Structures are given as C-alpha cells and as structure tokens.
Amino acid sequence: MVNDxxxxxxxxxxxxxxxxxxxxxxxxxxxxxxIVKILQExxxxxxxxxxxEGNKKFINVVLKYEEAGKKKRPVINEIKRISKPGRRIYKGKDEIKRFKNGYGTIIVSTSKGVLPNDEAYRLGVGGEVLCSVW
Known part of the structure; x- marks a missing residue:
C-alpha cells in the first residue's frame, strides 16, 4: 500500500x-x-x-522527449515533491510567483483546485505546494 x-x-x-x-x-x-492534467497543459x-483494469483505475502517461541529435532528451529535467505528509509546505498568494525565471512550474493545491503557480498568482490564492517541475 502506498502512503503518499x-x-x-x-x-x-x-x-x-x-x-x-x-x-x-x-x-x-x-x-x-x-497534476497530470497540468503537466500536459x-x-x-x-x-x-x-x-x-478490473476494479482498479490507472493513469497511463505518455512522456515527452526532445530530439537532441541521435539521442532523445526528456522534457522534464527535474520533478520534485515539495510538501510531504510529514512536513506540509504552504505558501500565501504573495509567495507564489515565478519559478526558475518562468522556465519551471510549481503545482499548488488551493481552495480553487489544483493549479499551476502562475494561475494561482493571477487568481490571488495560496495553498499547499505539491511539487515543482522544470
């Protein structure tokens, strides 16, 4: 059983x-x-x-890669969990701004739903910082 x-x-x-x-x-x-919907958007x-599959649901995610010569490079350089069950991290509306100078995204769980950082900032809501992606 998975806890997180x-x-x-x-x-x-x-x-x-x-x-x-x-x-x-x-x-x-x-x-x-x-979260996966935001990653796609x-x-x-x-x-x-x-x-x-049977009585269980799964999400099949098709990953995205960039062509770099003969190799394919993943679009996701880093994806990291921020707020954990043992240590919750919350940010106010003023603390959620740009991440990695706009090249990355922070995914936030707010009262308006799960939102990327730019949309949460635009709506003026804060919340629990779930993860960061760049």
Missing part, C-alpha cells in the same frame, strides 16, 4: 523519463489526475489516459 500517492506518481514519472520509457502507469486518484508530457 503523489510522491509515488512523481517518482514513477521521474524514473520513466530517466530510463527513456514512452509510457508509464500511475495509480489513479483525483489529485494525481489534476504546460507541455511536460504528451498525453494521459485514465484506464480501468
């Missing part, structure tokens, strides 16, 4: 991109689906699809 499904999903995405895999399978939850992954 967000950390598990982030680790699966990180490991799959390092290994150069095209697709990875994540355990389903609404918050993981919201921001261009870090190609696509995702929710599938059912």
């Amino acid at each position: 499904i967000i950390a598990d999903s982030i680790t699966r995405i990180r490991n799959a991109s390092i290994r150069g895999q095209e697709v990875t399978k994540l355990l389903y939850s609404k918050i993981v689906e919201a 921001k261009g870090y992954i190609e696509s995702y699809k929710v599938v059912e």
Whole structure:
C-alpha cells in the first residue's frame, strides 16, 4: 500500500523519463489526475489516459522527449515533491510567483483546485505546494 500517492506518481514519472520509457502507469486518484492534467497543459508530457483494469483505475502517461541529435532528451529535467505528509509546505498568494525565471512550474493545491503557480498568482490564492517541475 502506498502512503503518499503523489510522491509515488512523481517518482514513477521521474524514473520513466530517466530510463527513456514512452509510457508509464500511475495509480489513479483525483489529485494525481489534476497534476497530470497540468503537466500536459504546460507541455511536460504528451498525453494521459485514465484506464480501468478490473476494479482498479490507472493513469497511463505518455512522456515527452526532445530530439537532441541521435539521442532523445526528456522534457522534464527535474520533478520534485515539495510538501510531504510529514512536513506540509504552504505558501500565501504573495509567495507564489515565478519559478526558475518562468522556465519551471510549481503545482499548488488551493481552495480553487489544483493549479499551476502562475494561475494561482493571477487568481490571488495560496495553498499547499505539491511539487515543482522544470
């Protein structure tokens, strides 16, 4: 049993991109689906699809790579869990601004739902900082 499904999903995405895999399978939850949706909107992954196998749901994530000569380089340089079950990290609306000079994204769980940092800043809401991607 997985205690932190967000950390598990982030680790699966990180490991799959390092290994150069095209697709990875994540355990389903609404918050993981919201995170994956943001990753797709921001261009870090190609696509995702929710599938059912028996009585369990999974999210199949198609990872995105850049062509660098003969090699393919993952678009995700780093994806990291920030707020953990043992240490929650919250940021106010003024503390959520740009990350990595606009090249990265922070995913925040707010009262308006799970949002990227730029949208949370625009809406003027803060919340729990789930993860960072660049």
